[in-house]
Amino acid sequence: MKLRAGIDLGGTKIQAVVVDEQYAVLGQQRLPTPTKGGPQDVADAMAEAIRSAATEAEAEPAELSSIGVGSPGDVDDETGTVTSARNLPGWEGSFGLAGALQDELGPAVRIGNDVTVATAAEAELGAGQPYSSLLGVFWGTGVGAGIVLDGKPWTGRDAAGEIGHMVVKIGGAKCPCGRHGCVEAYAGRGAMETRARELVRKGEETNLFKIMEKRGRERLTSGIWARALVRHDRMAQRLVDRAIEALAAGIASAVNLLDVEAVVLGGGLGVRLGDPYRQRIEQAMLPHLFADDRPPPLLLAQLGDLGGAIGAALLAADGDRR
Amino acid sequence: MKLRAGIDLGGTKIQAVVVDEQYAVLGQQRLPTPTKGGPQDVADAMAEAIRSAATEAEAEPAELSSIGVGSPGDVDDETGTVTSARNLPGWEGSFGLAGALQDELGPAVRIGNDVTVATAAEAELGAGQPYSSLLGVFWGTGVGAGIVLDGKPWTGRDAAGEIGHMVVKIGGAKCPCGRHGCVEAYAGRGAMETRARELVRKGEETNLFKIMEKRGRERLTSGIWARALVRHDRMAQRLVDRAIEALAAGIASAVNLLDVEAVVLGGGLGVRLGDPYRQRIEQAMLPHLFADDRPPPLLLAQLGDLGGAIGAALLAADGDRR
Numbered sequence: 001m002k003l004r005a006g007i008d009l010g011g012t013k014i015q016a017v018v019v020d021e022q023y024a025v026l027g028q029q030r031l032p033t034p035t036k037g038g039p040q041d042v043a044d045a046m047a048e049a050i051r052s053a054a055t056e057a058e059a060e061p062a063e064l065s066s067i068g069v070g071s072p073g074d075v076d077d078e079t080g081t082v083t084s085a086r087n088l089p090g091w092e093g094s095f096g097l098a099g100a101l102q103d104e105l106g107p108a109v110r111i112g113n114d115v116t117v118a119t120a121a122e123a124e125l126g127a128g129q130p131y132s133s134l135l136g137v138f139w140g141t142g143v144g145a146g147i148v149l150d151g152k153p154w155t156g157r158d159a160a161g162e163i164g165h166m167v168v169k170i171g172g173a174k175c176p177c178g179r180h181g182c183v184e185a186y187a188g189r190g191a192m193e194t195r196a197r198e199l200v201r202k203g204e205e206t207n208l209f210k211i212m213e214k215r216g217r218e219r220l221t222s223g224i225w226a227r228a229l230v231r232h233d234r235m236a237q238r239l240v241d242r243a244i245e246a247l248a249a250g251i252a253s254a255v256n257l258l259d260v261e262a263v264v265l266g267g268g269l270g271v272r273l274g275d276p277y278r279q280r281i282e283q284a285m286l287p288h289l290f291a292d293d294r295p296p297p298l299l300l301a302q303l304g305d306l307g308g309a310i311g312a313a314l315l316a317a318d319g320d321r322r
Numbered sequence: 323m324k325l326r327a328g329i330d331l332g333g334t335k336i337q338a339v340v341v342d343e344q345y346a347v348l349g350q351q352r353l354p355t356p357t358k359g360g361p362q363d364v365a366d367a368m369a370e371a372i373r374s375a376a377t378e379a380e381a382e383p384a385e386l387s388s389i390g391v392g393s394p395g396d397v398d399d400e401t402g403t404v405t406s407a408r409n410l411p412g413w414e415g416s417f418g419l420a421g422a423l424q425d426e427l428g429p430a431v432r433i434g435n436d437v438t439v440a441t442a443a444e445a446e447l448g449a450g451q452p453y454s455s456l457l458g459v460f461w462g463t464g465v466g467a468g469i470v471l472d473g474k475p476w477t478g479r480d481a482a483g484e485i486g487h488m489v490v491k492i493g494g495a496k497c498p499c500g501r502h503g504c505v506e507a508y509a510g511r512g513a514m515e516t517r518a519r520e521l522v523r524k525g526e527e528t529n530l531f532k533i534m535e536k537r538g539r540e541r542l543t544s545g546i547w548a549r550a551l552v553r554h555d556r557m558a559q560r561l562v563d564r565a566i567e568a569l570a571a572g573i574a575s576a577v578n579l580l581d582v583e584a585v586v587l588g589g590g591l592g593v594r595l596g597d598p599y600r601q602r603i604e605q606a607m608l609p610h611l612f613a614d615d616r617p618p619p620l621l622l623a624q625l626g627d628l629g630g631a632i633g634a635a636l637l638a639a640d641g642d643r644r
Contacts, residue, residue, distance in 0.1 A: 133478065145579070154471060156455065156581025159613040166575035167610050170491050170567060179610060181571075245492060249503075253488035257467070257576055259478020288501060290487040294479070 002065040003057060004320075005050050005107075006313030008114060009033070009042070009071045011087030011141030011190065012221060012268060016049035017309040018057035018064065021317075023125055025306060027056030035218065038090030039082075043100040050105060062106040068316030070114035070308045071097065072142070074159070080111055086176070087141050087190065110319035114138075114308055115161055116153055118301075119146020121311030122264045126302035131261040135254055136301070137163060138267035138308075139247060140222070142176070143184045145254065164188060168249040186246035189269055192239050193220040199235055206235035222272035229273070243269075244277065248284030251298070256290045266301030266308075275300060324387040325379060326642075327372050327429075328635030330436060331355070331364070331393045333409030333463030333512065334543060334590060338371035339631040340379035340386070343639075345447055347628060349378030357540065360412030361404075365422040372427060384428040390638030392436035392630045393419065394464070396481070402433055408498065409463050409512060432641035436460075436630055437483055438475055440623075441468020443633030444586045448624035453583040457576055458623075459485060460589035460630075461569060462544070464498070465506045467576065486510060490571040508568035511591055514561050515542040521557060528557035544594035551595070565591075566599065570606030573620070578612045588623030588630075597622060 003026065007016040010033060018027040029052035034041045046069070047061075054061045073085030080098025085091040098109040119136030122128040128136070128148065136146040143164030147154040154160055164184035165177060172181030176190050185191050196208055211224050228236035251263055265278055282298040289295050301307050323342055330337040332355060340349040351374035356363045368391070369383075376383045395407030402420025407413040420431040441458030444450040450458070450470065458468040465486030469476040476482055486506035487499060494503030498512050507513050518530055533546050550558035573585055587600055604620040611617050623629050 147579075149471065149476060154580070157583065157613075157616070158581070160579065160581035162578040162581075162612040165578045165610075165612040166488070167490050167571040168492050170494075170571050172492075177612065179612075249489040249492050253575060254579055256484040256487045257469075257482065257579065258476070259480070259482035259484075261479065288487075288489050290484040290499065290501075291479075291481040 003059050003063065004313045004316045005053060005061070005064050005067040006309040006311065006316060007046055007050055007067065007069050008118070008308030008312055009046060009069060009088070010114070010268070010308070011072065012219060014046055014049045015305065015309045016046070016053040017306055017313060018053045018059065019310065019313045023310055023313065025310070027053040028306065028309070029053040029056070034089055036089055039088070039095035039097065040100065042088055042091070043097060043104070047101060047104040064107045066316040066320050067101060067105065067107050067109045068117070068312035068314065068319070069097065069101070069109060069111045070117040070312040070315070071111055072114050075111050075113050077111060080109065082111065108319065110315050112312065112315045113155065113161070115144035115146040116155055117311030117315050118266060118308040119148060119264070119311070120153055120314055121303055121307045122266065122301055123148045124314060125310065126307060127264045127299040128262060133258070133260040135251070135258065135260045135263045137247070137251055137263060137265050137270070139187060139265065139270040140267035141190045142188045143247065143250070143267070147258070149258075163250050163254055166250045166253055168246050168253070183246050183250035187243035187250075189220065189222065189225070192225075192243060195239060196220065196235060204235060207231060207233045208236055222268040225269065226272050244280050244284055248281050249288055251281070252285040252288035255285070255296055256288070259291065260296055262296045263298045264301050265298055271301060271304045325381050325385065326635045326638045327375060327383070327386050327389045328631040328633065328638060329368055329372055329389065329391050330440070330630030330634055331368060331391060331410070332436070332590070332630070333394065334541060336368055336371045337627065337631045338368070338375040339628055339635060340375045340381065341632065341635045345632055345635065347632070349375040350628065350631070351375040351378070356411055358411055361410070361417035361419065362422065364410055364413070365419060365426070369423060369426040386429045388638040388642050389423060389427065389429050389431045390439070390634035390636065390641070391419065391423070391431060391433045392439040392634040392637070393433050394436050397433050397435050399433060402431065404433065430641065432637050434634065434637045435477065435483070437466035437468040438477055439633030439637050440588060440630040441470060441586070441633070442475055442636055443625055443629045444588065444623055445470045446636060447632065448629060449586045449621040450584060455580070455582040457573070457580065457582045457585045459569070459573055459585060459587050459592070461509060461587065461592040462589035463512045464510045465569065465572070465589070469580070471580075485572050485576055488572045488575055490568050490575070505568045505572035509565035509572070511542065511544065511547070514565060517561060518542065518557060526557060529553060529555045530558055544590040547591065548594050566602050566606055570603050571610055573603070574607040574610035577607070577618055578610070581613065582618055584618045585620045586623050587620055593623060593626045
């Protein structure tokens with residue numbers, strides 16, 4: 001039986017899985033993404049996560065037939081490098097991630113764009129299975145999208161899917177990318193945390209950072225946002241409302257352009273906040289949808305938190321077949 | 323030699339051509355789109371335009387091997403009907419346009435979406451020839467887009483390409499479609515005229531309507547806007563600036579999502595205002611482009627005013643081959 005590893009490299013967490021040929025998860029490990037250091041520190045943490053997932057699957061990393069990586073930033077599948085992964089520490093330049101992991105662990109490593117592989121996983125194994133055209137929207141530290149048209153991923157010149165940087169408010173809020181009025185400027189968890197810290201500095205009250213400290217975190221994770229919402233924290237509610245408004249406008253704009261059959265919502269916040277918030281986004285899209293007599297369903301990612309890592313394993317399997 | 327007719331049904335004008343098998347234009351006629359009445363009146367004007375173009379090509383309409391139509395609204399190619407063509411008079415419902423034209427003129431009639439056929443024309447015969455992925459943006463009474471990916475039109479569930487209804491300003495100006503903050507709310511010539519009339523009612527000055535009256539028109543055509551700009555009309559400049567800002571944000575958003583190789587700019591205003599304004603839009607896109615190290619070229623439609631009609635003739639030829 002062939003075992004493969006898939007690893008999803010996010011701005012907040014590193015999620016590794018080891019799967020069998022039917023993509024059943026035999027081992028998994030989740031580690032926080034290093035917030036300091038540089039690409040090699042991230043690669044070390046990734047290798048550790050894969051080792052640990054392999055151990056749970058009762059295998060050695062060297063026994064894996066291949067390893068797939070879903071990465072943010074500009075991914076070059078040919079050379080195995082990742083460039084300008086802005087949500088990762090010290091990763092403005094280019095780093096040979098595939099080589100570093102292969103040197104460390106042994107098996108061949110293939111790298112794809114994080115949202116593209118997560119969307120492929122939902123299309124092939126998850127909520128997107130019934131549809132031949134699909135937009136996968138990943139709402140986390142950043143906001144990204146994967147596009148499937150006629151059953152195949154559409155990646156453009158390798159940089160398609162930047163739904164987080166569609167403009168929903170000309171002259172609007174500053175985005176972590178440096179531009180203004182992007183979806184991510186309102187809906188990215190990174191931007192939401194920055195905004196929350198600003199509001200606290202201005203004297204506004206919130207329990208967000210108390211919950212963070214109590215849970216021993218340094219960042220406002222999706223779980224912390226979810227807890228604050230449950231406790232009716234006003235600032236959390238307001239920032240999530242703003243995020244939903246921007247996200248809904250961006251998704252509706254993408255649907256107006258592409259007219260896909262369905263949209264799958266994933267990502268840390270998407271999965272953690274779950275169905276009530278999925279419903280709110282679906283409602284908030286309606287006023288912006290041009291063909292509003294047949295809105296595409298907005299579906300929660302079925303593979304949940306593991307979709308990115310399972311999609312990376314799909315990519316590894318695709319590499320094996322080449 | 324087979325002759326075909328193609329007709330582009332716009333909110334302001336009806337443009338008919340008769341072409342040979344190499345798509346050389348042998349006859350053409352342009353008529354204003356009726357502003358009163360209903361779909362049958364529009365169909366009558368279309369038949370008249372085709373008759374006149376055929377006469378110029380020294381042919382009878384009955385001798386044409388087929389007729390293609392590029393139409394706004396929801397087009398059903400199977401049944402030959404057009405529904406909710408909101409920029410046309412009395413066309414909220416459904417009308418059997420193919421049947422009406424075929425009854426009147428004789429040859430088989432095939433209908434496609436106006437911007438889809440115009441984009442196909444630019445892709446096959448015009449500025450888009452070197453590229454396999456392309457966004458065709460048509461800036462006229464409304465703002466629409468055609469999408470070509472991997473050399474083939476992408477039409478989604480038949481309603482793709484609504485770039486004019488992508489949201490660029492949440493809570494922004496009211497669009498002729500009834501929604502808020504759409505690209506077309508700022509950049510559609512229809513919305514621009516509505517806004518100009520409002521400003522005049524509020525006491526602001528402009529030469530736009532004087533030029534209109536002098537030229538015996540009832541609407542602010544692209545030529546009138548161009549003339550007012552040449553004369554440094556302040557209101558015209560301000561409204562065109564606003565249009566460029568919205569159009570650039572919308573096109574950049576579409577590029578961020580799709581990462582196409584090139585964008586072709588056509589439509590009445592796009593063609594009439596020409597290169598200086600194309601350059602301004604290209605510049606205004608830059609601050610919003612995510613992959614700004616390699617912006618796709620923004621090219622003027624090479625087939626100019628006739629692209630839609632020639633694209634409709636391409637559609638007719640495609641129908642003949644079925």
